[in-house]
Amino acid sequence: MNVTKRDHGGGIDDACARFGGARADWIDLSTGINPIPYPIGTLQSSDWTALPDAGAFEALNGAAREFWNVPKGAAILPAPGASALIARLPALFNASRVDIPTPTYNEHAAAFRAQGWSFSDAQPHTRVLVHPNNPDGRMWGFEDASAPITIIDESFCDIAPDASLMSLAERKGVIILKSFGKFWGLAGLRLGFAIGDPELIARLNDFIGPWAVSGPALRIGARALRDEDWAKQTRLSLESGADKLDSLMTGHGAKIVGGTSLFRLYNVDDAQAWQDRLAKAHIWSRIFPYSENWIRLGLPAPDQWDRLTAALSERS
Numbered sequence: 001m002n003v004t005k006r007d008h009g010g011g012i013d014d015a016c017a018r019f020g021g022a023r024a025d026w027i028d029l030s031t032g033i034n035p036i037p038y039p040i041g042t043l044q045s046s047d048w049t050a051l052p053d054a055g056a057f058e059a060l061n062g063a064a065r066e067f068w069n070v071p072k073g074a075a076i077l078p079a080p081g082a083s084a085l086i087a088r089l090p091a092l093f094n095a096s097r098v099d100i101p102t103p104t105y106n107e108h109a110a111a112f113r114a115q116g117w118s119f120s121d122a123q124p125h126t127r128v129l130v131h132p133n134n135p136d137g138r139m140w141g142f143e144d145a146s147a148p149i150t151i152i153d154e155s156f157c158d159i160a161p162d163a164s165l166m167s168l169a170e171r172k173g174v175i176i177l178k179s180f181g182k183f184w185g186l187a188g189l190r191l192g193f194a195i196g197d198p199e200l201i202a203r204l205n206d207f208i209g210p211w212a213v214s215g216p217a218l219r220i221g222a223r224a225l226r227d228e229d230w231a232k233q234t235r236l237s238l239e240s241g242a243d244k245l246d247s248l249m250t251g252h253g254a255k256i257v258g259g260t261s262l263f264r265l266y267n268v269d270d271a272q273a274w275q276d277r278l279a280k281a282h283i284w285s286r287i288f289p290y291s292e293n294w295i296r297l298g299l300p301a302p303d304q305w306d307r308l309t310a311a312l313s314e315r316s
Helices: 012-019 044-048 056-069 083-093 106-114 198-208 213-226 228-248 271-280 302-315
Strands: 075-079 097-099 124-131 148-152 172-178 192-196 253-257 263-267 287-288 291-298
Touching: 012 271, 056 213, 075 083, 075 198, 075 213, 083 148, 083 172, 083 192, 083 198, 083 287, 097 302, 124 253, 172 198, 192 198, 192 228, 228 263, 228 302, 271 287, 271 291, 271 302, 287 302
Parallel strands: 097 124, 124 148, 148 172
Antiparallel strands: 075 192, 172 192, 253 263, 263 291, 287 291
16 A cells, blocks of 8 residues: 655655765755754663653653643643644544644644544634644734634744743643654654643543653653753754854845744745755755745754855855
């Protein structure tokens, strides 16, 4: 059976096949992953060899509740990545129509479509808000979260904690998603959270089953969520990097559309041509099937800026 590939960032193997080079030769700026990941520290052998116990889950959930200021009336469910949660969410509800304002992260629509839902913005029973939105960085307000069932994807919101809609998490019908792969730069850890209406979270937990999060992810996640100093410094560093990227791109004719401090969205004359020319320098970017002019770039790592600058100068 052939599985249809959906449009995403990443895909360096495909880029290598098209433009040459080994995977290690490439700079992947097609994602919104922090290029300076959280330092995971040491692990215990039992993290790998033993089934995770209740204490490890309690430690992670406690750290999450404190870091995200989760209301007392909301429940927390850690899972093996936000994507695993997104795929299961439509099965929680009996409705058949959902509103997902576009353009946005396409896995939400794919999950609802796979379970037979239709799409409508007319008095929706269920609404999905990506906050801030991917790819344009749009922020939503409390007034936008008015549907009886509201799913708020805050995978990128840790760059702007004051903008979080977490105070809604104890409201009936609300689920807020968090991702560990973006702000902490640990996409391979596969750790995400669903936070919200205890009844919905309990049902979602039944779908996911026991021991859904690995021992290493439990320990690293709890450690990172308690490291407020790292989070504060990282926000400042990401803001500086985003400003630097904007200056570099606009200096070569791009116009800023939006984004976050983890990824920037630009309007260019020919997005496919920009991607191809950067790819010849083994730098991978993100373009979109619905726009001929949008190109999105994540932040380079500290030792990658010179290569990006050179590649952009080459294409001018």
